[in-house]
Amino acid sequence: xxxxxxxxxCLGVILVIGSVAVRVVAAPALVRFPLSVDTTTxxxxxxxxxxxxxxxxPYATPKRQPVSIDRHVKVKSGSFDTxxxxxxxxxxxxxxxxxxxxxYVIDRRTMKMVSDSRQYAFGxxxxxxxxxxxxxxxxxxMGTNTKGSYRAFIPEENAYANLVLVEGPHYHADARLTVxxxxxxxxxxxxPYYLAHLKAMGLPMQVTAAQLDxxxxxxxxxxxxxxxxxxxRLTPSESKLVAATLAKPVPLHxxxxxxxxxxxxxxxxxxxxxxTQQQGVAVQPDLTGAAALQPMLHRYSAIPSVRAxxxxxxxxxxxxxxxxxxxQYTQTVPSSLEAARTARDHASTMNLLxxxxxxxxxxxxxxxxxxxxxxxxxxxxxxxxxxxxxxxPMPQPxxxxxxxxVATPSVATTAPPTPTPVPTGAVPSRTYEGV
Numbered sequence: 332x333x334x335x336x337x338x339x340x341c342l343g344v345i346l347v348i349g350s351v352a353v354r355v356v357a358a359p360a361l362v363r364f365p366l367s368v369d370t371t372t373x374x375x376x377x378x379x380x381x382x383x384x385x386x387x388x389p390y391a392t393p394k395r396q397p398v399s400i401d402r403h404v405k406v407k408s409g410s411f412d413t414x415x416x417x418x419x420x421x422x423x424x425x426x427x428x429x430x431x432x433x434x435y436v437i438d439r440r441t442m443k444m445v446s447d448s449r450q451y452a453f454g455x456x457x458x459x460x461x462x463x464x465x466x467x468x469x470x471x472x473m474g475t476n477t478k479g480s481y482r483a484f485i486p487e488e489n490a491y492a493n494l495v496l497v498e499g500p501h502y503h504a505d506a507r508l509t510v511x512x513x514x515x516x517x518x519x520x521x522x523p524y525y526l527a528h529l530k531a532m533g534l535p536m537q538v539t540a541a542q543l544d545x546x547x548x549x550x551x552x553x554x555x556x557x558x559x560x561x562x563x564r565l566t567p568s569e570s571k572l573v574a575a576t577l578a579k580p581v582p583l584h585x586x587x588x589x590x591x592x593x594x595x596x597x598x599x600x601x602x603x604x605x606x607t608q609q610q611g612v613a614v615q616p617d618l619t620g621a622a623a624l625q626p627m628l629h630r631y632s633a634i635p636s637v638r639a640x641x642x643x644x645x646x647x648x649x650x651x652x653x654x655x656x657x658x659q660y661t662q663t664v665p666s667s668l669e670a671a672r673t674a675r676d677h678a679s680t681m682n683l684l685x686x687x688x689x690x691x692x693x694x695x696x697x698x699x700x701x702x703x704x705x706x707x708x709x710x711x712x713x714x715x716x717x718x719x720x721x722x723x724p725m726p727q728p729x730x731x732x733x734x735x736x737v738a739t740p741s742v743a744t745t746a747p748p749t750p751t752p753v754p755t756g757a758v759p760s761r762t763y764e765g766v
Contacts (some may be wrong), residue, residue, distance in 0.1 A: 335706050337362045337703060337706075338703070339525075340638065340699070340700055340703025340704060340706075341703070342696075342703075343457055343695075343696040343697065343698070343699030343700035343701075343702075343703055344696065344700060345696070346692045346693070346695055346696030346699065347692070347693055347696035347697065349702070350528070350688075350689040350690070350691075350692035350693035350696065351689070351693075354527060354627045362409075362421065362440075362473070362680070362685065363411075363439035363440055364414050364437060364439040364440075364442060364469075364470060365406075365469065365677075366406050366409040366414055367406065368404060368405065368406045368414075368416070369404075369406070370403070370404055370405075370432055370669070370670075370673070371401055371402065371403045371404075372401070372402045372404075372666045372670070373399070373400070373401055373402075373662070373663045373666045374399070374400040374401075374402070374605065374660040374661060374662050374664070374666075375397070375398070375399050375400075375663060376397075376398050376400075376607070376658060376660025376661060377395055377396070377397060377398060377660070378395070378396050378397070378424050378656065378657075378658050379393050379394070379395045379397035379611075379656065379661050380393060380394040380395075380417065380498075380655070380656045380660070381393050381653070381654045381655060381656065381657070382614065382653055382654070382655040383553065384533070384534050384535065384654075384655060385481075385535070386471050386542070386546075386548060387542075387543070387546050387583075387614065387616070387653070388543060388545055388549060391548075396424050396425050396426065396678055397424070397425065398422060398423065398424050398660060399422075399423045399425075399570050400420065400421065400422050400423075400658075401420070401421045402418065402419075402420050403417075403418070403419045403420075403421075404416060404417070404418050404469055405417050407434070409439065409581070412438065412439060412440075413436055413437065413438060413439060413445060413447070414436070414437055414439050414700055415434065415435070415436050415449055416434070416435045416436075416437060416469050416746055417432070417433075417434055418432070418433045418434075418435065418468070418469070418486075419431070419432045420432075420433075422658070427532075429443070429528075429532060431452075431453070431486075431528065432452070432453055432454055432485075432644045433451075433452050433453075433460070433486045434449060434450060434451055434454075435450055435460075435468055435469060436449050436450045437465065437468075437470070438471055438474075441473060441662055442467055442468065442469070442470045442472055442473065442600055443464075443465050443467060443470065443472075444463040444464060444465070444466055444467070444468060444484060445464060446461075446464045450463055452486060452489075452522070452524045452525070452526055453527075453528060455524060455747060456461075457715060458522075458523070458524035460484075460486060460487065460489055460522075462484065462488070462489040462490045462491060462522075463484045463486070463489075463491070465482065465491075466482040466483060466484035466491040467481060467482065467483055467600075468483070468484040468486070470599075470600050470601060470602065471595050471600035471601075471602065472600045473598070473599055473600045473681070474597065474598070475511060475595050475596075475597045475600045476511075476597060477499050480493070480546065481493075481494040481513065482494065483515050483593070485517050485587065486522070486525075487521055487525045487587040487589070488517060488519045488520065488521060488522055488587045488589070489522035489524075489525075490517060490519055490522075492515040492516060492517035492589065493515065494513035494514070494515050494593075495513060495514050495515070496512075496513055497512040497513060497514050498511070498512040498545045499511060502595065503594055503603060503604065503667070503671075504607055505664045505667045505668070506594070506667040506668060506670065506671035507668070507671060508596060508603070508671050508674065508675065509564060509596070509597070510594040510595060510596055510597070510603050510604070510760075511594070511595050511597050512592055512593070512594050512595075513592070513595065514590075514591070514592050514593075515533070515589070515590065515591065515593070515617075516589065516590040517587075517589050517590075518586060518587070518588050518590075518613075519586060519587065520584065520585070520586055520587075521585045521586065521587045521612070525587065526585060526613070529585055529612065532716050534585070534612075534614075534655075535583060536582070536583055537580040537581060537582045537583055538580065538581050538583065538616065539580055539581070540576075540577045540578075540579075540581065543581050543616060544581070546616070547643070547647070548733065550643060550646075550647050551639070551643055552639070552640055552643035552644065552647065553636060553639070553640070556641070557628075557634075557636040557637045557640035558573065559636075560636045560637060561631045561634055561636075561637050564631060565627075565697065569627050572623065572624065572627065572765070573624065573627075576620055576621060576623060576624055578670075579620050581616050581617060581618070581620065582616075582617040583615070583616055583617065584614070584615045584616075584652070585612055585613070585615075585652075586612070586613040586615065586652045587610075587611075587612060587613075588609050588610060588611050588612070588654065588657060589609075589610050589670050590607070590608045590609050590610070591605065591606055591607035591608050591609075592605075592606040592607075592608070593606075595609060596670075596671070596674040596678070596683060597680040598674070598677075599674045599677045601670060601673065601674035601676050601677070602670065603667055603670050603671055603674065604661075604662050604667050604670075605660075605661065605662045606661045606662075607658065607659055607660050607661070608659065609657050609659060610657060610658045610659075611625060611654060611655070611656045611657030611658055611661075612654075612655050612657075613651075613652035613653055613654045613655055614652060614653055614655045614657055615650070615651075615652035615653065616647075618644060618647060618648040619648070621644050621648070622648070623643070624644075625641060625645075625657075628640060628641035628644075637717050684689050737751070740755055
C-alpha cells in the first residue's frame with residue numbers, strides 16, 4: 332500500500348508540473364498561424380467612376396457598375412516562427428479585370444508582419460513593403476480586445492492605418508458568432524509599385540498644358556485670356572519663362588482612398604467581415620511648375636484676368652485630389668460563414684491546449700497526490716508486532732506414544748543413585764522425555 336501511495340503521489344506531481352508546462356510552453360508553441368491556409372474570400376458591391384481618365388474632367392453623371400472582388404490567401408512556405416503568405420486580389424467589373432498580388436511574411440504567434448526581404452508587391456523583390464512591419468493584414472492579433480492598439484496595413488500605400496473601436500463584443504447575425512468592430516481610414520499617395528500598376532492599367536502619368544486647359548476652365552481659370560491681356564507688357568525674359576512653363580508636361584499625382592469597417596473574432600483574431608465605405612483612387616495635377624509664374628503674375632495683378640489666374644492657380648494647387656474611381660463593397664454571407672467556421676475550429680483547438688488540457692492534467696494530478704498521500708499513510712500505520720528481548724522459546728508439542736504415560740523424574744542436583752541390578756532375562760522399562 333505504501334509503495335502504491337508513493338507511486339501515485341509522484342505521478343500526481345508530474346501531472347501538475349506538466350499542466351503548467353503545457354499552458355506556459357506547449358500552448359504558445361503549438362497555437363500558431365497554420366501553414367495549411369488556402370482560402371478565397373468573395374466580396375460584391377459597386378464601382379463608381381467620377382472622372383474621365385483621358386481628360387481628367389468629371390463626368391456629368393458618375394458611371395456605376397457592379398463589381399466583384401476575390402481575395403485569395405495562401406501560405407507559400409513557413410518555419411516554426413514565420414509564414415510566407417501570398418495574397419491575390421482580383422477586381423472584376425463589366426468593362427475591366429485587374430489583379431493585384433502581394434507577398435507578406437508574418438510572425439506565426441503575434442500575426443504581425445515582420446521586416447523581411449521576401450515581403451514585396453507584384454512579384455517584384457525590389458518592391459519592398461517596408462510600411463508593413465508591425466501591422467496586420469492576413470490575420471489580426473489572437474486575443475484581440477477593446478483596449479488594444481492595432482494597425483491595419485494598406486498595401487496600395489505601403490502604410491498602415493490605426494484601427495478605431497466602433498463596437499465591443501456583439502453577435503454577428505451573418506457569421507453567427509461574437510465579434511468586435513473596428514474602423515480605419517487612410518488617404519495618402521500611392522506606393523511607387525502601385526503607381527506602376529496604375530500606369531499598366533492605362534492611367535496617364537502626366538498631361539500637357541493644352542490637355543489641362545479644360546480642367547482649368549472648369550475651375551474658373553482662363554489662361555488664354557490672361558496671357559492675351561498681359562502679353563504686350565511682358566519683357567523678353569518673362570515671355571520666355573511663360574513659353575517654357577507652358578511647354579512642360581504637368582505630372583499627375585495619384586492617391587489611394589481607404590475607409591471602412593472590419594469585424595474580428597476576438598479569440599483567434601480572424602477577419603470575419605469587411606464593409607468598405609470607400610476605396611479607390613484620386614488624382615491631382617502637380618502645379619508646382621506654375622509657381623514660377625507667380626512673381627510675374629503678382630507684378631501684373633492689376634489686370635483682372637491675370638489676378639484671377641494667379642488666385643485660381645494657387646487655389647487649384649491647394650485643392651484636394653479629385654476622386655477618379657472608387658469601390659463600395661461588402662463580404663458575401665457564405666464567405667463570412669466560412670470564415671466563422673474556421674475561426675471556431677481554431678478557437679476550439681486553442682481552448683483545448685490553453686485551458687481544457689492543462690486543467691484536466693492539474694485536476695488528475697491533484698487527485699493522484701491525494702490518493703498517494705492516503706496510501707502512504709495507511710502503509711506506514713500497518714499491524715503492530717511485539718518484539719521481546721532476545722529469542723523466545725518455541726512452544727513444545729506433547730510427545731505422542733502408544734505406551735502408558737510415565738512421569739518424568741525430576742533432575743537431581745546431586746549425583747544420581749546407583750542403579751539397582753536387573754535380574755537376567757528381564758526387560759527394563761523405559762521412560763520418554765518430551766523433545
